[in-house]
Amino acid sequence: MTPFRHTHVSGEDWRQILAQAAAELRGATGNLGFVYVTEPLSPNLDEVLDALRLATKVEHWCGAVAGGICATGVESYERPALAAMVADLPTDAFRVFPPIVSDLKAFDAEQKSWLGNQLPYTALVHADPGNGQTKALIEQLAARTATGFLVGGLSSATAGKETRLIADEPCGGGLSGVLLSDAVAVQTGLSQGCTPIGPQRRITEAQRNVIVQLDGRPALDVFREDIGAELARDLNQVGGLIFAGLPIRGSDTGDYLVRNLIGIDTNKRLLAIAELVEHGQDLMFCRRDLDSAREDMVRMLRHLKGRLKQPPSGGIYVSCLGRGASLFGEDAEELKLIQEHLGEVPLVGFFANGEIFQDRMYGYTGVLTLFTG
Incomplete structure (x- = not known):
């Protein structure tokens, strides 16, 4: 050609x-x-x-x-x-x-x-x-x-x-x-520019783009567990590094949509992401770095x-x-x-x-x- x-x-x-x-x-x-x-x-x-x-x-x-x-x-x-x-x-x-x-x-x-x-x-x-x-x-x-x-x-x-x-x-x-x-x-x-960390989670309670519970537990508790102890000690480190990944239903290649974390409420233990979500939807956390x-x-x-x-x-x-x-x-x-x-x-x-x-x-x-x- x-x-x-x-x-x-x-x-x-x-x-x-x-x-x-x-x-x-x-x-x-x-x-x-x-x-x-x-x-x-x-x-x-x-x-x-x-x-x-x-x-x-x-x-x-x-x-x-x-x-x-x-x-x-x-x-x-x-x-x-x-x-x-x-x-x-x-x-x-x-x-x-x-x-x-x-x-x-x-x-x-x-x-x-x-x-x-x-x-x-x-x-x-x-x-x-x-x-x-x-x-x-x-x-x-x-x-x-x-x-x-x-x-x-x-x-x-x-x-x-x-x-x-x-x-x-x-x-x-x-x-x-x-x-x-x-x-x-x-x-x-x-x-993809990110790599999943931790297991897939199920959203068990949410309001629009705010995730209240994952797998029946407070969303922020699960988040801290999945990102590891070092990052969990100082959540100011996660901006631009950790994202939410939304697996695409029916995909046979493991595709997922990456969305920004836009808010963390440490008192109510909530997470907000840049996407509307719903009860029953799967979610995983992803890390974005050069190697991945x-x-x-x-x-x-x-x-x-x-x-x-x-x-x-x-x-x-x-x-x-x-x-x-x-x-x-x-x-x-x-x-x-x-x-x-x-x-x-x-x-x-x-x-x-x-x-x-x-x-x-x-x-x-x-x-x-x-x-x-």
Whole structure:
């Protein structure tokens, strides 16, 4: 397979960045572009798309503005930077769709005009974290694919700033991206950034996001037991280190959703987490550190590589903004792990405010999608 053309450029002057990116992509063969830019380039999205279209003659582009972006072996944060890739896909095998803000009526009509009664195979999506319906829209869109599978992430723009996505033009406010037919072969993998500690527990009393009892005992008592004596002596240590893991019902791969601990009441012995929970639901506590994240990343990469019949032509990587330099270090270690295991695969992506895999929003994960045929 012919590798997709891609580029990653950073600097101080957005005009020079655009000129270099355009020069590196000029003449690329393809029909769909992916582009991710850091926030300093957000005001210049129109110029970015104009320059890329002029250089490549590719009309259709999708992507997002983010707090950090990545490409093969490199990461960029805060300073002006751009990562772009031109994919050469089978004719009429994809459709870029504009933001879905509240319902899928317009989407359904457009999809039917493209595939008739058939369903898209999967979709790469970008979402606005400020839309309160994002979670429901992800579930509804996934149900409209043949695989029930989406990949992607939520834009990680700075709080208070406008979220900007790209779906043929700058946009925002909802869920947008590109639908892929079954003519586009992809392989996907999910890497968790945490490791479970202690056994699975059963929530036996809860009020919304506040856990009152686990296994019939005060939630904080169970928490102290599971995290170990050292951490239990000083609960101020657990912030950013210990999380709640919610096993996904029906999963045959042990997947779980990681959610922040947002409150501890030592008097009433309660725990609050960043997710609504209910009586009878399972929960386990997880530890987030570099060793566990690297170990799971390597596991995911080896599993993906074992499924490949030939080198992929390109890939999209969406990682949590809490991973990257914050967890793996300043030297793009996370992206270099991919490079080490898969070789010089053309790759672009971004660091997200939440990752999308199948029909769910995750946290502290990495989602890798490879184009394999």
